[in-house]
Amino acid sequence: xxxxxxxxxxxxxxxxxxxxxxxxxxxxxxxxxxxxxxxxxxxxxxxxxxxxxxxxxxxxxxxxxxxxxxxxxxxxxxxxxxxxxxxxxxxxxxxxxxxxxx
Amino acid sequence: xxxxxxxxxxxxxxxxxxxxxxxxxxxxxxxxxxxxxxxxxxxxxxxxxxxxxxxxxxxxxxxxxxxxxxxxxxxxxxxxxxxxxxxxxxxxxxxxxxxxxx
DNA sequence: AAAACCTATCGTATATTTGCGATAAGAAAT
DNA sequence: ATTTCTTATCGCAAATATACGATAGGTTTT
Numbered sequence: 001x002x003x004x005x006x007x008x009x010x011x012x013x014x015x016x017x018x019x020x021x022x023x024x025x026x027x028x029x030x031x032x033x034x035x036x037x038x039x040x041x042x043x044x045x046x047x048x049x050x051x052x053x054x055x056x057x058x059x060x061x062x063x064x065x066x067x068x069x070x071x072x073x074x075x076x077x078x079x080x081x082x083x084x085x086x087x088x089x090x091x092x093x094x095x096x097x098x099x100x101x102x
Numbered sequence: 103x104x105x106x107x108x109x110x111x112x113x114x115x116x117x118x119x120x121x122x123x124x125x126x127x128x129x130x131x132x133x134x135x136x137x138x139x140x141x142x143x144x145x146x147x148x149x150x151x152x153x154x155x156x157x158x159x160x161x162x163x164x165x166x167x168x169x170x171x172x173x174x175x176x177x178x179x180x181x182x183x184x185x186x187x188x189x190x191x192x193x194x195x196x197x198x199x200x201x202x203x204x
Numbered sequence: 205a206a207a208a209c210c211t212a213t214c215g216t217a218t219a220t221t222t223g224c225g226a227t228a229a230g231a232a233a234t
Numbered sequence: 235a236t237t238t239c240t241t242a243t244c245g246c247a248a249a250t251a252t253a254c255g256a257t258a259g260g261t262t263t264t
Contacts, residue, residue: 008154010129014136018129025124026252027112030201034116037204044211052110057253059212064251078210078261093202099132100195102139128222146241159223161242166221180231180240 125170
């Protein structure tokens with residue numbers, strides 16, 4: 001890349017929406033979230049059993065969802081319970097809604 | 103990648119939602135769509151003037167949005183008028199809404 | 205203390221995305 | 235017919251994403 005351009009920035013809302021969308025832009029992550037919607041919460045191991053993916057791969061997807069703020073992990077030794085981050089979930093919901101409503 | 107796994111497939115809706123989300127997962131594409139929402143339609147050249155990106159880059163983003171079905175191009179020689187694809191827009195809107203509603 | 209269990213992280217390989225300039229392709233105007 | 239205008243596509247380079255196995259880190263159990 002010859003990105004000499006000084007890193008274009010957009011409005012805060014534009015960046016935020018793109019970030020959420022990016023996190024949702026992989027079928028595995030959608031599936032994980034749908035699973036979380038049903039269970040409300042679950043452990044990493046549960047997902048490893050459900051999906052034909054390596055444990056490290058699942059962990060990586062969870063990390064991205066966490067970075068995007070869509071989920072959060074609660075230490076439940078020796079496991080980690082992942083839940084949907086309600087606050088950010090609502091934010092994302094509203095942002096998508098407003099975006100599509102025009 | 104050692105993707106020996108025979109290409110995991112998910113439910114149709116999961117794949118479709120991920121595809122929409124992926125297309126939305128870049129700030130430039132969000133910005134383009136927001137622009138289209140205001141103007142309802144516009145030409146490639148308009149966008150080249152608005153964004154500090156090469157014409158080829160804009161064209162590529164438009165291509166991805168078109169592939170995702172979010173926009174459509176109408177031949178208006180010698181230009182091409184891009185508009186939001188109303189039908190798919192509604193589909194996407196509903197899919198995101200249903201996804202976030204739980 | 206050692207073993208077992210669960211999850212994150214590292215290192216690596218490959219695929220995809222993003223961006224650019226250059227060029228091609230099409231129609232309109234001269 | 236040539237030039238001009240507009241957009242798409244090609245070829246390339248760099249960054250990012252995706253996936254895996256191996257390993258590390260932390261707790262609990264034995």
